[in-house]
Amino acid sequence: MAFCQLFMVVEVPHRCDTSWILAVGPNLTEEEQLNLTLPRGPNGHFEQCSMFSPVDWDLDSILAYGLNHTEKCSSGWVYPSEQPPSLLTEFDLVCDRKDLNDIAQAIYMAGLLLGSMIFGPLSDRIGRRPVILISVFLQGLFGLGIAFVPHFYVYMAFRCVVGASVSGITMTLLALATEWIGVSSRPNAVLTSHCCFAIGQMILAGLSYGIRNWRLLEIAGSAPMFALFFYIWVLPESARWLVTKGRIEEAKKVLQKAAATNKCSLPPELLEQLKPEKEVRSGSFLDLFQKKHLLKVTLIMSCAWFVNSFVYYGLSLNVTNFGLDIYLTQLAFGAVEIPARFACIFTLQRFGRRKTQAVLLVLSGLVCLIITGIPEDQPVATTVLATIGKFAASASFSTSYVYAAELFPTVVRQTGVGLCSVSARVAGILAPLVRLLGQHHRAIPMAIFGSAPVLGGLLCILLPETCGTDLADDTGDGHPPAQVGAGAASAVGTWAASTGGAPWMCWGFL
8 A cells, every 4th residue: 555656646748738729729730739839848848837828819810929928737737648547647746736746655654653653552552453453444444435535635635544554454463463472483473474565565566557547456455455354253362462451361262262273282370370460560651761771772663663664665665766667666676575574584583683673774775875876877777776775674674573572561562663663654754755855866865765774773783682582571670571571471472482373373364
């Protein structure tokens, strides 16, 4: 959904509508009409955003004296008749209205930000399962509704809601996966699920190539969301979250169902450990800033998510500016994310979270800085470098999801990840707006997109390592995750580790 709009506003030839002259010269050919009503630019081609001002003369006077005064297109634009309906042609996103395209992308990113602020704390309060179901419903409903909007401002409002629901789904699924899976299998499952996003980008390239009508493309991209309503019957609540809320009997039932589905035994001692923990209080947003160890994690991870989102969307939204076919470039961008996500499975285990996060951020930034020095007439070199940058940014994004979920304790995990996501969405809002600086010099956006992740990557060196540690359940007192929250909720993760992440596998559709 994030990149669908890129294929709805592909640049097409356009000119001012000057049909006014046909009232005095109904027999004029199209060439004669254009010669009389449109000025030419320095390159000899007709101007696309200006026309000669209409006059109340007869045709003979116009032919004799010609027209000299110009004005902006006052009666709309004309597009090739064979052009399928697109956002650009239907809502006239050209000339003075061209910037509305990037503004609409920023509005979508603002929706992601709104979703981070709403659904993160909400899922900590009411649970992971209801938030996912609500978000799926909203994305399907408003995504399909976009295909029927009559005005561009309604389109932007619907896209904002879709963005919020996408944020709710991605964040909450991350928490659910993290809380069900044991230490050894945790990054594997999260990163494998991220590959679905890459596959979606590749499918988008094919769909947008085959479906050029933007409304039909929106339907094709949104309708499948309704198939996910079957989650009502198969989606489990987080047993770890239930324990931290004191809902022990519900946690036992969920674990017993997981064990029965996987045909494995549930250790009796595990159920005995599932008792309300008086010392584990509900976390709050203020805990992230009042406790020194959480403040450090919150500030650095928020910065890392910001710069990661900045460079990721900076590259992705520039897919139309690299000089090669937009559909092939999008296909390459999607394809490169799959090995990027899977590479993380190895690097996270081999080198740890901290080093992987830092190196990938620095690499993605350096590639963008190199692109600024590539001549404009070298689209292949630019696209290859951009693809490498997309590889590093994608791998870094996956790393940040795993890393953040392990750094924050259970009682504030969604709040902490939600805050990180807020910073990422702020970067997402800024990314399409930074692209507008390319009107002054084409290298400015890439220079900005490249500098930020280099600085963010260096900051990540200050974070603690979480590879091989158990998840913390309470806010603790500054100890590493492995030493915090060794109570009933941690027992859930211990059993998951001993069964190879079995609870997660019985709901593998996640």
